[in-house]
Amino acid sequence: MYLAVKGAEQKNPQHRESLAQAAMLTPTSGFFFTSPFRSLSTQGCFAKIAQPAVDGEDLQGQFQQTIQQAFAQARAAGIKSPILCGALPFDTRQPSALFIPEKTQWFKREAFMAGMEPDAGVLPEIVHQVELPEQQQFIQMVTEAVQATAGEQLDKVVLSRLLEIETREPIDCQALMACIIAQNPNSFHFHVPLEQGSLVGASPELLLRKSGNQFHSNPLAGSAPRENDPLRDRQASQRLLASNKDRYEHQIVTEGMHQVLAKRCSHLHIPASPELLSTTTLWHLSTPIDGEVADPAENALSLACLLHPTPALCGTPTLTARDLIKQLEPFDRGLFGGIVGWCDSEGNGEWVVTIRCGTVNANQVRLFAGAGIVKDSSPQSEWLETGTKLSTILRAFGLNQG
Template identity: 70%
Template sequence: METVTKGLVQCRPQSQIDPLGLDELSPGSGFFFTSPFRSLSTEGCLTKVTAPAFDGDALDGSFQQAIAAAFSQARAAGITRPVVCGAIPFDKRQPSALFIPQRTRWFERAAVMATLATPDRQLAEIVSKTELPGQQQFMQMVSDAVQATADKRLSKVVLSRLLEIKTHGPVASSALIGRMMAQNPSGFHFHVPLEQGALIGASPELLLRKQGDQFYSNPLAGSARRESNPQQDRAVSQRLLDSAKDRYEHQIVTQGMQQVLAERCRHLHMPTSPELLSTPTLWHLSTPIDGEVLNGQENALSLACLLHPTPALCGSPTTVARELIARLEPFDRGLFGGIVGWCDDAGNGEWVVTIRCGTIVADRVRLFAGAGIVPDSSPESEWRETGVKLDTMLRAFGFNQI
């Protein structure tokens, strides 16, 4: 039986498992997360943490108390350096999908990419695709959002859409992760086991990495589709870098992050101009941020919750944008647009934004993509942009177009 107390769900203990070798890493079973910083794979579940993270930035708040209690329980069970991992929803008032695994294996991503990245592994055949919302409804949503920015109460809002896929037979999540790693080798790859199915993705966006008192972030906002011709591709990247509309959208994100971080930092470095970051399908405007925390009790989760949701995934001001999203989007985002990652009991950790992602439940796959809407946004352009983003996941199924 499972018991729930103060946001903790205790899982049935599992028998001791022998140490895991690199050749036994399983990206499609427990929590799996790859990063240029640190990568990990887990097995078993000691304790689930379902407490909502609405006050996760408060060091003495209920969410941090639930995390601390889970760590204490893990140490009492003999886990010397426990790690909490999983996902937090877009709406932090909803239950978290976090847990402390019984066993964690750290590995260097470069050492296992050749083994795990499998672009040719067969997946279940796609038999149908459904857009939610359809093109006309989404474009009307964008028009309504552009109009909402006219009264100056809202400078930006992020609107998203879903692609629902039915396959001929169940999807092997490990095969899908392998294809995503092969096609997006520099992204952050993740697999989060859920009560039903799994959340998987290849996010390009680092929300927060913390090591000791130092932290890093790399927000993305403003994007353009890449071209196969190198000369045309360079021209696309330069147009993005020079785009007043995209730089304005990006500035809203960085200014918002600077405001919330400033009071919690001894030092904060934020470049005044963005740079370019590329994925196989998109160019992004990117700003690398680094700093030093003021309070040594800060942890990766407290800072991640302080930032989440950033204007890159919600809008600005946050409350106004979130209310408009709830009114316009014909679905509950759930974990889409949230954050996924890990934090150890020393406060170190890494969290990325849950984009370029989808959920798998047997033969049903749901993919997610969003776009930032500002006064100069074009409904047709935003439809195309979200389509390019969905293409990252569709390519993992062997499809190149929506």
């Protein structure tokens, strides 16, 4: 095991029970997801769902019907409270990576984090890494995107890059998860089993959480690197908060979300100005959104599909931005830039955006990072920003990006 419980001397019986449950968790046994609200770990697979979610926001559409049929089959097979979990790709026309597990264990993240200790073992040595695209091509991509946003057809587009890594020996995914969690304690941690390998990460961004008829979202757009010196770090956060370029990028996101959510809500509150949210490496502009659905039949995934991909992951207008991404990026994003999470048969659930993440398959690792491009973007700054984001996962391998 790479996660061990400490503090056995705790006297509170409930706390000891929570720690004992945390000790039994295996983050790589199936789907694993931590949140400050509800966290879960699964075992087994009752049914896989590869149906594309292109019509996922339509409660009467093929995707939603497929999910409801799978829930009904699970209940008929004796799974009393089935859940659906996994990931959707950036392009929802592609197959989904969802499944209904045989068993689900819910736990409290604070108890899990309090009882977690990374193993002292060393992850395999990295023997080769390739940037895709390389710096000059990425800068050219951003330059073309900035030119596109100068016209009337496009307000924003999100461009990304990959880091492909080869290690000397196969990676122990559980050791990697322990490192990712330790390095990013306040993020949404996830492990998604795939046909080949796993999708792992620590996302800072909540796309959609739904409980009953209430829902919440917390889009992030506009970021700046953290500083080691407290004074310089505070100055960096205030510069971000005052940045016209970053506030414009963020406003595009919140306005886009308002446009799609308003027609499905009886109540919707989106603050007029963003606030600051920090991770271990970055400051972000953040806007907490809350609302109430007009139709009780709405579920967490129908709302998530309504929002996905947001301007924070794709751009706006969505179709124009998606077409430009396909034209400029020299790879298929797949699950990168998609969403990961869960929902139950009652419509509750939580979905986060698939960023600060990577795929792991034996000794092959692929990491992903993106940046929002608007008319005032600097190509060199966007290269540095994506490098900072990649460093979040790189540090899980004991490396810093040069």
